[in-house]
Amino acid sequence: MMNEAGVIGGELTPYLLSDDEWITGILIGCFVITACILSQGKILLLQSLRKLFSTHEIGHLFHKQPAIDSYFLTLLTLQTCLLVSILLLKFQSDGFVISTTERLTTSASSILLACYSLMTVLYCIAKRYIYKFINWIFFDKAKNNLWTDAYFFILSIFGMLLLPVTLLAIYGNLPFHLSIIIPVFLFFLMNLIFIYKCFSIFFSQLHGSFYLFLYFCTLEILPLLVVWKGIEMVNDIFL
Numbered sequence: 709m710m711n712e713a714g715v716i717g718g719e720l721t722p723y724l725l726s727d728d729e730w731i732t733g734i735l736i737g738c739f740v741i742t743a744c745i746l747s748q749g750k751i752l753l754l755q756s757l758r759k760l761f762s763t764h765e766i767g768h769l770f771h772k773q774p775a776i777d778s779y780f781l782t783l784l785t786l787q788t789c790l791l792v793s794i795l796l797l798k799f800q801s802d803g804f805v806i807s808t809t810e811r812l813t814t815s816a817s818s819i820l821l822a823c824y825s826l827m828t829v830l831y832c833i834a835k836r837y838i839y840k841f842i843n844w845i846f847f848d849k850a851k852n853n854l855w856t857d858a859y860f861f862i863l864s865i866f867g868m869l870l871l872p873v874t875l876l877a878i879y880g881n882l883p884f885h886l887s888i889i890i891p892v893f894l895f896f897l898m899n900l901i902f903i904y905k906c907f908s909i910f911f912s913q914l915h916g917s918f919y920l921f922l923y924f925c926t927l928e929i930l931p932l933l934v935v936w937k938g939i940e941m942v943n944d945i946f947l
């Protein structure tokens with residue numbers, strides 16, 4: 709008798725993400741998006757990457773560029789959210805996120821993936837408007853726009869780097885510890901760049917380090933804790 713986990717020789721076979729059509733379709737779509745952007749917008753990406761670490765002409769960073777740049781950033785940000793959601797599902801299936809005795813099935817994985825994706829997208833949208841509101845209170849519009857563009861560019865590059873890691877984790881038999889260590893390393897690297905850009909844009913003076921700590925911890929760490937709590941609630945409901 710067949711079920712969602714599958715049967716071989718009368719025994720249940722474990723659910724594998726590599727056999728999930730939704731996972732495969734999403735990863736193919738992400739690969740196509742990345743390939744198209746690298747082929748058509750490689751110059752723009754390289755220019756933005758160079759300007760990201762430039763301390764000159766800060767007021768012109770990411771501005772006066774073709775409108776397609778915003779389209780690229782939107783696609784790559786969405787890709788980042790999907791890849792993070794797939795990795796969370798991978799960790800869940802391996803019992804890393806929340807320990808459970810229930811066998812993960814196709815229907816449960818689809819629901820979890822949809823919930824994780826929704827939470828990550830809402831997280832990015834909320835962060836955009838929280839930063840916009842806080843920066844509107846304390847900083848001028850030019851710095852606000854500069855930080856928003858830099859933030860989503862860094863997030864987009866993070867997603868591009870996650871793509872090969874996710875493919876290896878799902879289809880390449882990447883060791884479990886590496887499938888955790890590499891994304892965590894990329895996450896901390898991304899946050900170091902966030903801190904650097906935040907300091908260079910808003911708190912360039914030495915005394916601004918204290919304000920940077922309060923500003924960054926409040927707007928980065930607290931939202932992540934909320935998302936993690938949301939993941940726990942979703943897992944409790946559907947597993």
